[in-house]
Amino acid sequence: MTQSTVAATAPPAAPAVKPPGQWREALRIFCRNPSAVFGFFLLLAIVAIAVLGPMLMEADPFELVAPPMDPPGSEFAILGSDYLGRDVLTGLIFGGRATLLVGVVAALLSVFIGVVVGALAGYYGGWVDEALMRITEFFQVLPALLFAMVLVTLFSPTLWTISIAIGVVSWTGTARLARGEFLRLKQLDYILAERVIGASSGRIIWKVILPNAVAPLIVSATLAVGTAILFEAGLSFLGLGDPNMMSWGLMIGNSRPYILTAWWAVTLPGVAIFLTVLAVSLIGDGLNDAFNPRLRERA
Amino acid sequence: MSGMNSVAAAPEPLLRVDRLSVEFAGRKGVAPVLNDVSFEVAAGETVCLVGESGCGKSMTALAIMRLIPEPGRINTGVIQLRGADLAKYSVPEMRRIRGNKISMIFQEPMTALNPVYTVGDQICEPLRLHQGLSREEARTRAIDILRSVEIPAPERRIDEYPHQLSGGMRQRVMIAMALACDPDVLIADEPTTALDVTVQAQIFDLLRAQQQRRGTAIVMITHDMGAVSEMSDRVVVMYGGRVVEEGLTSEILESPKHPYTVGLIACLPELDPAPSLDRPDLPEIPGVVPSVWQRGVGCPFADRCTRVMPKCRQDFPPAFQTGPTQKVSCWLYEEQS
Numbered sequence: 001m002t003q004s005t006v007a008a009t010a011p012p013a014a015p016a017v018k019p020p021g022q023w024r025e026a027l028r029i030f031c032r033n034p035s036a037v038f039g040f041f042l043l044l045a046i047v048a049i050a051v052l053g054p055m056l057m058e059a060d061p062f063e064l065v066a067p068p069m070d071p072p073g074s075e076f077a078i079l080g081s082d083y084l085g086r087d088v089l090t091g092l093i094f095g096g097r098a099t100l101l102v103g104v105v106a107a108l109l110s111v112f113i114g115v116v117v118g119a120l121a122g123y124y125g126g127w128v129d130e131a132l133m134r135i136t137e138f139f140q141v142l143p144a145l146l147f148a149m150v151l152v153t154l155f156s157p158t159l160w161t162i163s164i165a166i167g168v169v170s171w172t173g174t175a176r177l178a179r180g181e182f183l184r185l186k187q188l189d190y191i192l193a194e195r196v197i198g199a200s201s202g203r204i205i206w207k208v209i210l211p212n213a214v215a216p217l218i219v220s221a222t223l224a225v226g227t228a229i230l231f232e233a234g235l236s237f238l239g240l241g242d243p244n245m246m247s248w249g250l251m252i253g254n255s256r257p258y259i260l261t262a263w264w265a266v267t268l269p270g271v272a273i274f275l276t277v278l279a280v281s282l283i284g285d286g287l288n289d290a291f292n293p294r295l296r297e298r299a
Numbered sequence: 300m301s302g303m304n305s306v307a308a309a310p311e312p313l314l315r316v317d318r319l320s321v322e323f324a325g326r327k328g329v330a331p332v333l334n335d336v337s338f339e340v341a342a343g344e345t346v347c348l349v350g351e352s353g354c355g356k357s358m359t360a361l362a363i364m365r366l367i368p369e370p371g372r373i374n375t376g377v378i379q380l381r382g383a384d385l386a387k388y389s390v391p392e393m394r395r396i397r398g399n400k401i402s403m404i405f406q407e408p409m410t411a412l413n414p415v416y417t418v419g420d421q422i423c424e425p426l427r428l429h430q431g432l433s434r435e436e437a438r439t440r441a442i443d444i445l446r447s448v449e450i451p452a453p454e455r456r457i458d459e460y461p462h463q464l465s466g467g468m469r470q471r472v473m474i475a476m477a478l479a480c481d482p483d484v485l486i487a488d489e490p491t492t493a494l495d496v497t498v499q500a501q502i503f504d505l506l507r508a509q510q511q512r513r514g515t516a517i518v519m520i521t522h523d524m525g526a527v528s529e530m531s532d533r534v535v536v537m538y539g540g541r542v543v544e545e546g547l548t549s550e551i552l553e554s555p556k557h558p559y560t561v562g563l564i565a566c567l568p569e570l571d572p573a574p575s576l577d578r579p580d581l582p583e584i585p586g587v588v589p590s591v592w593q594r595g596v597g598c599p600f601a602d603r604c605t606r607v608m609p610k611c612r613q614d615f616p617p618a619f620q621t622g623p624t625q626k627v628s629c630w631l632y633e634e635q636s
Contacts, residue, residue: 189411197398211415
């Protein structure tokens with residue numbers, strides 16, 4: 001990912017002070033979109049709580065601090081406790097870390113694989129394209145959650161194996177998007193002009209075409225974060241999460257049998273996941289509107 | 300080719316293309332795109348490749364750069380730059396030639412510049428690639444180069460993005476990029492087609508000035524006979540992937556011999572000082588360029604030619620010398636030579 005993010009976010013000698021017109025325009029449209037701005041601040045708040053909360057709090061989310069299934073508003077647990085007497089609020093704060101981390105790492109991995117496969121397929125065409133696209137289709141037809149479950153059970157479920165499993169099953173859409181962008185961009189004159197100057201294929205792929213294709217890829221990466229969070233929740237719900245790392249999905253999965261007696265232990269982490277994915281999707285949607293010239297008149 | 304070298308005006312060629320053939324291999328078979336294309340360009344000389352769309356001008360340029368798109372390939376022939384055969388160069392060797400010894404400018408300055416990099420980044424790139432200059436050295440050189448292509452306030456313009464420049468300004472930036480490493484040969488693929496007439500004249504002046512200063516050989520591709528008469532020393536007329544006529548510009552424009560060249564020049568509107576209602580219609584050449592799949596053995600122009608003979612459909616004629624520098628590949632001139 002490092003290579004593509006570097007090329008994407010920092011074109012050499014073009015510091016952020018002077019963004020190209022497209023970027024400034026996109027930022028302006030994004031800021032005018034109330035739901036996108038709402039999503040941005042919502043996500044900012046969630047990230048702040050997940051990052052700062054555990055730093056400021058002396059607590060262990062696995063510790064038994066209250067009577068089991070204490071309802072919200074009790075003197076031991078503000079948001080109630082689960083079937084073992086663990087504090088739901090502490091769980092939410094600490095669990096956000098794992099959930100967000102898995103979301104981001106899995107999304108980065110998925111975008112990285114997708115961009116590499118799509119870029120090579122689109123740029124080289126011919127048999128490279130054929131081979132890579134058949135591989136992509138192979139991954140596309142596998143039921144993603146089932147495949148991720150197999151990967152997680154094969155290797156012990158830790159934060160990293162879960163992230164990798166989610167990344168490995170969810171890159172196909174990005175690959176197709178990147179391939180399409182490369183197919184379109186590679187026949188433009190300035191790509192030929194670049195070859196005429198004597199640039200190598202590697203340089204053309206990563207430093208010439210990729211920065212031009214980055215806008216739709218950013219949108220796709222943002223939406224991939226939301227998908228990855230849902231995947232992680234799904235895996236944890238099925239009991240395939242990391243049992244030693246508190247996450248929202250794990251909380252839901254553990255308290256699932258007690259949903260009728262202690263609804264809060266299942267519902268509140270669910271609401272947290274819902275809000276996070278909503279925030280990410282609103283941002284992704286806002287970025288899509290901002291970068292898509294055909295939708296600009298609307299904004 | 301020996302006849303060419305004996306002409307006093309032609310100095311030692313810098314670029315020599317000899318019997319170049321390019322073919323495209325497709326599902327339907329092999330299509331010849333270029334057939335036995337030969338011409339030479341000397342230092343400081345401008346040669347125009349002329350012909351209508353689809354006759355192989357741009358393909359010739361790309362073949363010289365060794366950038367023929369898939370599935371095309373150079374079949375036979377020699378592309379000599381200062382005596383070295385580029386057709387035999389490896390891919391990395393060729394990369395060192397491109398942008399350094401031979402560069403190219405394009406028709407559409409709107410699309411030929413990368414929108415996400417500044418003008419300066421794009422001019423610095425060949426300098427850093429081929430001459431190993433540092434960022435600061437390259438920037439200083441880039442400002443000099445921008446000034447030499449007459450861009451006002453180059454210190455400011457260098458940090459601008461292509462969309463902030465006008466069409467003429469972008470074409471100057473393209474030229475600056477192409478000339479950054481002082482190439483021996485500059486290939487200009489319809490450099491002024493997308494520009495208006497005043498800007499066109501400025502670009503021609505600029506190219507001529509650069510040529511005089513550095514002795515660059517220019518290969519200009521055009522279908523505009525006005526541009527030919529203004530810019531070129533010699534003309535190579537192409538049709539259907541073959542060279543059909545070549546010679547000094549003055550000689551060709553005054554007495555075109557090949558029926559295709561005659562037609563091309565007849566198509567030019569004349570500035571009539573007294574417009575009248577009974578002015579004759581502009582003549583045109585009927586028909587279109589045959590597709591590469593339809594080219595038979597004979598002359599590719601045979602189907603559109605008004606003076607076609609049975610022989611034309613059997614063999615492509617060799618080049619007959621019809622004037623001091625003029626050579627025509629047409630059976631009509633078999634006896635004269």
